[in-house]
Amino acid sequence: MRVYRFREFMSGIGFVNEVARLSEELNHHPMIHVEYKKVTLRLTSWRDGGLTELDFRTAAAFERAWRERG
Numbered sequence: 705m706r707v708y709r710f711r712e713f714m715s716g717i718g719f720v721n722e723v724a725r726l727s728e729e730l731n732h733h734p735m736i737h738v739e740y741k742k743v744t745l746r747l748t749s750w751r752d753g754g755l756t757e758l759d760f761r762t763a764a765a766f767e768r769a770w771r772e773r774g
Contacts, residue, residue, distance in 0.1 A: 705744060705745070705746045706744070706745050706746075706763065706767075707742060707743070707744045708742070708743045708744075708745070708770050709742050710741045710742070710743070710773075712741065713740055713741055716740075716741055716742070717738070718773065719743055719769065719770060719773055720736060720738060720743055722769045722773075723736065723743075723745065723766055723769065726765045726766065727762070730761070730762050730765065732747070732749075732758050732759070734746055734747045734762070734766070745763075747762055747763055
């Protein structure tokens with residue numbers, strides 16, 4: 705689980721849209737929770753019983769997207 709904080713609500717929503725795009729590209733989708741200027745993402749591979757290499761690759765892509773929003 706990772707919590708991302710934003711200065712403005714719409715910045716968080718833009719991040720969620722980028723997460724959605726990346727998730728489709730990687731075919732791996734997080735649980736997403738939006739609370740005003742805070743976005744929480746949670747990844748797991750349910751069928752594999754925990755975290756996998758795909759979870760870590762996807763999380764790294766989300767982290768890059770967050771950093772790019774600066």
